[in-house]
Amino acid sequence: MSPATQASRSRATIRDVAALAGVGTKTVSRVINDEGNVSPAMRERVRSAVVALNFQPHQGAGALRRGDQKTRTVGLLLDAVDNPFSATINRAVEAVASRHGTAVFAASSEDDPERERTLVDVFTRRRVDGLLLTMIGQDHGYLQAEREQGTPLVFLDRPPVGLLADAVLTDNHAAAVTATRHLVAAGHRRIAHIGDERRIATARERRRGFVDAVAEAGPGVLATHVDDLRSEAEAEAAVRRLLDLAEPPTALFTAQNLVTIGALRALHGTGRQHEVALVGFDDLPLAGLLQPGVTVMAQDPARIGTLAAERLFDRLAGSTGPEETLVVPATLVVRGSGEIPAPPGR
Amino acid sequence: MSPATQASRSRATIRDVAALAGVGTKTVSRVINDEGNVSPAMRERVRSAVVALNFQPHQGAGALRRGDQKTRTVGLLLDAVDNPFSATINRAVEAVASRHGTAVFAASSEDDPERERTLVDVFTRRRVDGLLLTMIGQDHGYLQAEREQGTPLVFLDRPPVGLLADAVLTDNHAAAVTATRHLVAAGHRRIAHIGDERRIATARERRRGFVDAVAEAGPGVLATHVDDLRSEAEAEAAVRRLLDLAEPPTALFTAQNLVTIGALRALHGTGRQHEVALVGFDDLPLAGLLQPGVTVMAQDPARIGTLAAERLFDRLAGSTGPEETLVVPATLVVRGSGEIPAPPGR
DNA sequence: CCGCAGCGTGACAACGGTGTCATGCGTTGT
């Protein structure tokens, strides 16, 4: 009645149910797990005792005794659960997990290697059945021990380093090459790569793709680089500085979603959005409604999440094939900003 | 070595550690829990055995035995983890939980009452220490039983129905009134309310705020309603139909983020974005870069998540004050679309 | 020199369930 009524009755146990129904605990166990070999009369008595006491079996206790040791829980390590890319993965993983009666621990590493290790520990101490990982750390060797102890691992979005494991990735190099070629094809000769933190494997791959595509275009094309941008605000400031140069780039390749947003703020803030071309990595919800529309290399985070989760549950079901890396295609979505031609000029 | 090397060694237990260190299990327990009253020599022996075996204590087993029964886990029920509003809440909750050494189960109800109940069951079977809930169902009475068994409850974004509980909410009615008045003040006399599903409490409140503000404006103002839009695409189609009317509304109040996006697609798709005013509920990442900028009533999901989580941990720490509803203010962000004046006319 | 407090240590039971196995009963086959 009063708010202080916490823990008034404590939670019912299987013994309480057994006592109320006048049966042994094992019979209750059989009923709640639908094991069969229980007479209809018993089943009914147990059922009503369960309802009367509002009994909920204690998963953890069951898992402890059960041989298979399944907690029906998986850990999902993301850079940040509120980044739209990661959030989409989260949702996809949840959908697959849910079909397997499994709950998901999602956590944000904030791209901090120390926090990342802590979170893996948090997961393993809770005995998750499997791990889905977006890693920042330089060496994932310590995860080998986890896998040897029976916890399957699937890497998401970024490849494993220092161990062999399943992974689901975008081909970031190829996608960056395509994006950059698109700008070169529009005639641009001064192109800037605006990038995320180089500690992140995908950022390095995208950068490498950009560099390769520029090299392939020949000596007439000049590249500028800004790297290690940690936020929208940093990206905006960096692009504003670029635009102030005497010979500013005529095209931008913005290599991550938050960076793209920052760059767009800079372009629109200075009114030069129709003048400087832009291709972004990752799609944005309103990209098509801006003037000009934002051309992007769109990854498919839902598919990445789905495939990774399915792989994990395959492993949990006993699949023992070799480790595989699945590559999910990215698509160039043409909307206008990437097709702005280079200004005529010497 | 080979991929089939799964579960080669099984996980070390406290007994294995004790055996290797040549001590009793209780001593190992004391060391890993920093309980004191262990000689330095022992501590060292145990420590190195722990490292040698890569021992990780089994949280669940410990929680089982420990009196307090804390699993250091909370459940967070959202409509969809990939909705930006919910994702921001998720992140804020995670930050608070993390400070309390607690992991978060986040799950998407998809606004389906049945799934919602299932997920609450999933949480309670795993003995979460507390629940943070965004509920769709019409009666939350069944949660009373949970609370009586010692699980604190905090409602997020939507109020509890059928029981008294802590809640952290936006004042949706007041915010909708403010948003609607803003359109009336710009001279509009034909205003449409484009709304989310009416099963959702917040959608009803926003609708009510709209209706009240229109009534307050006097008989000269005509309101149209479209409700129960379940997606961006439905919202876009609905707005396109409205715009095709002989006397279309001159201003739109779009009462949820996905609905706003759909409406924007319709306006920009028909080229009428400078002609029809719009105020949206919930902020959008690129809202300031569209032409015109999108005026919104911005909620503060990060604050909602933070306050709710803090409240939950207060309760877990034993706070027994009366249930409270905290109201988080929303702010009108003026960017252009809401200030388009009504066309002059008869 | 003895008693007692305090510390370090480990044996044991218990947390809430489930696997294993034994038991008692009714049924069936010969």
Added chain:
DNA sequence: ACAACGCATGACACCGTTGTCACGCTGCGG
């Protein structure tokens, strides 16, 4: 009629850990 079997049921140990308690040892005061 009796063995053999299958089914329903419950006693009991056990999953991995920690609370409780008892024990032995050291050091100190009387």
